[in-house]
Amino acid sequence: MKNSNNQYPVNSVSVSKLFNAQPHFVHCLTYTLVLAFGVTLGSIITFYLQNCSFSLQLTQLSLFPMLQTQPLAPPIAKNEILKDFLKPPNVMHDMDDEELLWRASMIPKIHKYPFERVPKVAFMFLTRGPVFLAPLWEQFFNGNEGYYSVYVHSNPSHNESHPESPVFHGRRIPSKDVQWGNVNMIEAERRLLANALLDISNQRFVLLSESCIPLFNFSTIYSYLMNSTQNYVMAYDDPSNVGRGRYSSMMLPQITIMQWRKGSQWFEMDRKLALEVISDRKYFPVFHEYCKGSCYADEHYLPTFVSIKFWEGNSNRSLTWVDWSKGGPHPAKILRSEVTVEFLEKLRSMKCLYNENRSHVCFLFARKFSPSTLSRLMKIAPKVMHF
Numbered sequence: 001m002k003n004s005n006n007q008y009p010v011n012s013v014s015v016s017k018l019f020n021a022q023p024h025f026v027h028c029l030t031y032t033l034v035l036a037f038g039v040t041l042g043s044i045i046t047f048y049l050q051n052c053s054f055s056l057q058l059t060q061l062s063l064f065p066m067l068q069t070q071p072l073a074p075p076i077a078k079n080e081i082l083k084d085f086l087k088p089p090n091v092m093h094d095m096d097d098e099e100l101l102w103r104a105s106m107i108p109k110i111h112k113y114p115f116e117r118v119p120k121v122a123f124m125f126l127t128r129g130p131v132f133l134a135p136l137w138e139q140f141f142n143g144n145e146g147y148y149s150v151y152v153h154s155n156p157s158h159n160e161s162h163p164e165s166p167v168f169h170g171r172r173i174p175s176k177d178v179q180w181g182n183v184n185m186i187e188a189e190r191r192l193l194a195n196a197l198l199d200i201s202n203q204r205f206v207l208l209s210e211s212c213i214p215l216f217n218f219s220t221i222y223s224y225l226m227n228s229t230q231n232y233v234m235a236y237d238d239p240s241n242v243g244r245g246r247y248s249s250m251m252l253p254q255i256t257i258m259q260w261r262k263g264s265q266w267f268e269m270d271r272k273l274a275l276e277v278i279s280d281r282k283y284f285p286v287f288h289e290y291c292k293g294s295c296y297a298d299e300h301y302l303p304t305f306v307s308i309k310f311w312e313g314n315s316n317r318s319l320t321w322v323d324w325s326k327g328g329p330h331p332a333k334i335l336r337s338e339v340t341v342e343f344l345e346k347l348r349s350m351k352c353l354y355n356e357n358r359s360h361v362c363f364l365f366a367r368k369f370s371p372s373t374l375s376r377l378m379k380i381a382p383k384v385m386h387f
């Protein structure tokens with residue numbers, strides 16, 4: 001109090017002194033003051049507008065304008081010992097499935113990371129042969145290094161006849177034979193999840209096939225997944241013979257017919273659920289034993305397991321669009337002539353619930369695109385999909 005009281009007269013004296021000075025000097029001072037005021041006001045307005053457009057972009061789900069310009073993800077830990085501990089092993093390692101699942105099931109009990117962790121999306125490709133739409137994915141990933149990881153599980157009999165593109169190069173995990181509908185399909189999915197879990201930065205996990213395409217650019221998909229409060233494991237009760245009809249009472253007491261669910265195998269989930277899936281020692285053995293032949297484990301294991309134990313965080317829908325309208329045991333293949341701007345716009349503009357709110361972004365991916373669609377997709381992508 002005393003100090004400020006003391007200062008006041010000093011200031012008023014100097015101000016009155018100034019106004020008593022020569023008219024020319026007063027003119028100059030007024031000019032300077034007006035100029036300073038203008039510059040300050042200008043800076044404030046610019047700052048406000050920048051903030052405003054930034055938050056607008058975020059709400060439009062167009063994500064970070066800074067994503068493109070940011071440097072690569074910073075090193076994960078400064079400390080050498082932690083760095084060694086956190087470094088994921090080579091994608092091609094010599095752990096067998098039992099060793100791999102055990103190693104991947106490790107989970108820190110302290111949830112706050114004592115180092116900078118940039119969350120990544122693990123894109124897990126379950127394929128027969130090559131990822132024939134690779135050039136489209138290259139275009140999609142371009143410029144987003146540090147925010148994603150790629151894993152490929154392909155048939156061991158497939159040996160690369162043509163060179164792999166950069167994003168897929170060296171990303172093939174130790175793979176085993178997979179047959180359509182067989183329970184070894186689930187083993188392959190768990191193998192992909194376990195390998196991806198070894199990288200502590202992976203936060204969201206999406207299963208894709210070689211015929212899948214992204215419907216939005218990387219930044220939109222990244223922010224959709226990172227901001228999601230839910231998992232996307234499709235699950236519904238189908239009373240018909242291709243639903244409940246595939247249930248066997250041999251699965252009792254672990255699984256009742258009321259708990260039996262069906263759904264597409266193409267899932268998307270967070271790290272917490274991924275850990276639960278690879279650590280399941282109760283329900284998976286039941287499927288392994290009693291879901292054979294026309295039971296089609298890949299359409300029932302995850303929907304049933306997740307609905308019994310983790311239904312609370314599940315949206316019960318898939319993020320991958322597929323065309324079942326033509327009937328039959330397989331969804332329709334999309335041919336070259338069907339790939340048009342209108343078709344892709346239609347897939348991009350469906351309505352869904354997202355975090356319990358209505359959203360104009362429903363499906364992030366779509367299948368089954370045949371290899372012949374590649375060149376048209378590449379041409380249309382920049383215009384329609386913004387990548």
Ligand SMILES: *[C@@H]1O[C@H](CO)[C@@H](O)[C@H](O)[C@H]1NC(C)=O
Pocket residue numbers: 062068216217219220385386387
């Ligand atoms: C991504 O796509 C959205 C529209 O879906 C667009 O508004 C945004 O600008 C695109 N972002 C980049 C980095 O191209």
Ligand SMILES: *[C@@H]1O[C@H](CO)[C@@H](O)[C@H](O)[C@H]1NC(C)=O
Pocket residue numbers: 157159160161
């Ligand atoms: C692929 O592997 C098979 C054996 O699995 C071998 O006979 C064949 O020569 C290989 N092809 C190429 C192109 O390496």
Ligand SMILES: *[C@@H]1O[C@H](CO)[C@@H](O)[C@H](O)[C@H]1NC(C)=O
Pocket residue numbers: 058063064222223224226227
């Ligand atoms: C998630 O949304 C919040 C605002 O709701 C935003 O601040 C944040 O940047 C978003 N995160 C991602 C990864 O998009």
Ligand SMILES: *[C@@H]1O[C@H](CO)[C@@H](O)[C@H](O)[C@H]1NC(C)=O
Pocket residue numbers: 235307311314315316
């Ligand atoms: C998902 O399905 C389960 C039943 O299996 C139900 O309890 C849950 O409310 C559903 N969740 C949503 C988001 O619809």
Ligand SMILES: *[C@@H]1O[C@H](CO)[C@@H](O)[C@H](O)[C@H]1NC(C)=O
Pocket residue numbers: 229355356357
């Ligand atoms: C739904 O939207 C409202 C308003 O935009 C928001 O306040 C709320 O947090 C959203 N709900 C969830 C679960 O994100």
